[in-house]
Amino acid sequence: MRRDVRLTRRSFLGGVAGLVLVQANCRSLPVGGLLKVGPPPRVGVLYVGLEPTPRTEALLDELRILGWIDGQSAEIHWRWSGPDPQRLARDAADLVQLPVDVLITAGTLGASSARAATSTTPVVFVAASDPVGTGLVSSLARPGGNLTGLTLQSTRLRGKSHELFKGLIPALTRLAVIFDPANPSSDPALQEDQASADALRIDLRALPVQNASELDTAFETASRWGADGVSLAPSALLQNTLSKRAADTALQYRLPLFAGREVAEAGGLAGYGPNQVALYRRAAHFTDRILRGTSPAELPVEQPVVFEFVLNLSTAEALGLTIAPDMQVQVTDWV
Numbered sequence: 001m002r003r004d005v006r007l008t009r010r011s012f013l014g015g016v017a018g019l020v021l022v023q024a025n026c027r028s029l030p031v032g033g034l035l036k037v038g039p040p041p042r043v044g045v046l047y048v049g050l051e052p053t054p055r056t057e058a059l060l061d062e063l064r065i066l067g068w069i070d071g072q073s074a075e076i077h078w079r080w081s082g083p084d085p086q087r088l089a090r091d092a093a094d095l096v097q098l099p100v101d102v103l104i105t106a107g108t109l110g111a112s113s114a115r116a117a118t119s120t121t122p123v124v125f126v127a128a129s130d131p132v133g134t135g136l137v138s139s140l141a142r143p144g145g146n147l148t149g150l151t152l153q154s155t156r157l158r159g160k161s162h163e164l165f166k167g168l169i170p171a172l173t174r175l176a177v178i179f180d181p182a183n184p185s186s187d188p189a190l191q192e193d194q195a196s197a198d199a200l201r202i203d204l205r206a207l208p209v210q211n212a213s214e215l216d217t218a219f220e221t222a223s224r225w226g227a228d229g230v231s232l233a234p235s236a237l238l239q240n241t242l243s244k245r246a247a248d249t250a251l252q253y254r255l256p257l258f259a260g261r262e263v264a265e266a267g268g269l270a271g272y273g274p275n276q277v278a279l280y281r282r283a284a285h286f287t288d289r290i291l292r293g294t295s296p297a298e299l300p301v302e303q304p305v306v307f308e309f310v311l312n313l314s315t316a317e318a319l320g321l322t323i324a325p326d327m328q329v330q331v332t333d334w335v
Contacts, residue, residue, distance in 0.1 A: 041291050042075045043068065044100035046092050048110045048236035050082045055126075055280045059104070062284035068291070083109060083237035085182055092117035102290050104283055107236045108185040111136050115147055122296045124286045125149035126279050129185035129234045131301055140301040148296040149286055150279045152234065153303055158189060159196035161272045164309060165229060165258045166200055167327045168270060168316075172229050174203045176222035176255075178215070178246075179233035181208045189233045215242055216249060223253040229269075232259035239263055247315075256319060264310040265335050269319065274304030308332050 043063075047056060060070070068074040077100060079091035092113040095103055104124045105114045111125035115136060123146055131137045131151050138144035140151070166172045177193050179186045190206055197204040205225055207218040215238075222230055230250055232238045238246065239260050247267030250257035257268035264271035286299060310333045316323055 044095035046105040088113035158192040176227040180235035
């Protein structure tokens with residue numbers, strides 16, 4: 001009997017040692033996944049910005065919640081590319097060649113760069129303005145390729161933005177729209193702008209901007225034209241990289257500026273659109289499903305469900321504006 005006991009203990013200890021060895025040479029997926037042989041999966045993030053933001057922190061936080069922890073159950077490789085199309089193209093190709101198992105990217109410009117870099121690596125885009133209209137996916141319900149993710153649908157929200165802007169500035173009859181000609185979403189956005197301006201009986205003037213110097217010139221042109229307000233078209237360059245400069249320049253010319261939350265927080269008058277932090281959290285769930293084996297072609301593109309109307313009270317006071325009570329009740333956040 002004792003011989004059997006010793007053999008059982010030896011077998012047990014050997015099994016434990018073997019399990020430790022297997023675990024040392026395997027990656028462990030988060031709860032619900034299967035134990036798979038090989039190194040941790042690589043997740044690439046191609047960000048159309050130059051530094052961490054609340055959006056990127058939300059993405060990382062949600063990945064951690066789902067069990068994908070950088071340096072443990074996953075490797076996360078960042079490329080802070082800014083809105084430079086050439087740099088985005090180089091960084092996208094670099095991530096694909098690593099290779100990464102999933103590539104997360106931001107905006108229409110980032111998604112277009114990722115699509116040009118690969119037709120096989122799964123790509124999750126966040127906050128693309130019009131993924132169908134710009135050719136990123138075949139349809140929202142059936143993306144049909146290696147790209148899927150979350151859309152801002154911001155081109156279709158331009159009309160609502162202009163309605164809110166006119167509610168804040170009832171005398172708005174001339175609107176300057178600053179756009180980035182390098183951004184693929186600019187054309188559909190401008191078409192929507194013109195349609196909504198016609199409906200609201202507003203004269204529209206589109207001004208192209210691709211750098212800080214051109215931004216200054218655009219505001220000067222808008223001021224000389226007699227604009228009653230300025231709107232920024234969807235663009236990482238305008239609404240992220242140049243948001244502070246745009247807000248400061250708008251105040252310099254005493255022009256109300258309407259765009260997204262980032263611009264309002266930087267000193268613009270107001271912003272309207274989807275809650276992008278929520279979109280970045282959802283992007284982590286797309287990434288999680290793909291890492292578990294789901295094809296991006298099988299994941300419908302999601303549209304935003306949470307919207308914000310943000311107003312900068314200090315800027316309103318600096319411009320001498322009185323916000324009507326019916327507009328105040330629509331504001332979801334004061335900054």
